[in-house]
Ligand SMILES: O=C(O)[C@@H](CO)OP(=O)(O)O
């Protein structure tokens with residue numbers, strides 16, 4: 001199915017954190033008119049594809065994206081306009097070659113990923129199939145994912161003292177997406193009441209979760225277990241389990257992990273995680289150790305890899321080469337999947353394939369800075385990854401993804417749950 005591009009255009013808009021990002025529109029000769037919103041992270045891996053930011057201190061404190069907008073409206077438009085592409089990978093490779101750098105720093109990964117997502121939509125529309133089906137290709141088995149709702153925020157996503165970044169509730173035992181969303185919302189409400197009742201803040205972090213005045217991860221886990229019960233659900237894999245993303249690269253300095261003012265070695269962190277997994281229904285741990293701590297990651301995987309899904313985010317950066325290396329070294333057993341971390345839809349699907357072939361799970365993710373674009377919902381369903389995280393069950397940019405999943409479920413009979 002080929003597509004001839006007639007127009008590509010970007011404009012600077014705001015993301016959910018009030019930072020500039022891009023909205024991209026793409027038009028085809030056949031009359032398709034599609035758009036994409038570009039997400040942006042705060043806790044980024046050092047090997048991520050690079051966003052182009054303007055660094056003009058007089059505009060948006062140096063965070064503007066006018067150069068990236070210019071990449072789209074200039075060079076990318078010149079390269080794509082009037083050209084016919086046989087498939088999304090054909091178009092994505094044209095973008096990769098045009099940029100010419102290893103990390104997409106010349107044109108900007110933010111510019112490139114916006115065009116790539118819009119193009120995926122144009123191909124799906126041209127083929128007359130839903131986006132999720134188009135993204136599933138011939139190999140993947142589509143399914144409805146377990147949503148992971150981030151309901152307590154810390155780290156660089158909140159101004160509290162909590163060093164661990166994300167505490168998520170995961171309705172593994174729900175019968176459907178619709179029921180999982182209901183559980184997420186009811187537990188979110190119960191947690192809000194619990195915090196308020198204890199005189200704690202119900203202010204929100206970047207991903208819409210609460211950011212209470214706590215410092216120890218175990219305090220957050222106690223709150224979650226209580227909220228799950230209060231809302232009438234059972235904590236655990238048969239009901240509602242818990243997932244954590246400490247995003248530990250952010251508090252790893254000079255070989256030590258600093259949690260609530262105390263320093264821990266890798267092995268002490270591993271002991272603490274082992275203890276947490278014993279005491280709480282935590283089924284998934286993302287970035288438990290830092291991106292540079294590969295030895296620690298190996299020991300963490302040996303110790304907990306059989307019982308817990310160990311997801312690499314900052315350490316893998318959705319990069320097929322790094323994931324392949326991790327598989328040979330026995331580092332982790334799952335990869336986080338963020339489209340803008342690698343920069344094109346094609347490379348994202350490659351990363352998912354490498355993970356799948358190596359027996360690694362794929363956990364699809366939003367970014368902390370988001371737009372209402374729900375592309376990742378379709379990506380998760382189509383790839384059959386079985387789980388995604390898109391923040392709290394609240395706030396437009398987060399619920400847009402969950403709403404899209406409910407809509408897909410409504411018109412299909414795809415199975416729900418982990419693989
Ligand atoms: O660490 C993460 O997994 C993400 C998304 O939750 O955060 P950010 O987008 O800031 O990298």
Ligand SMILES: [Mg+2]
Nearest residue numbers: 245247287313
């Ligand atoms: Mg992460």
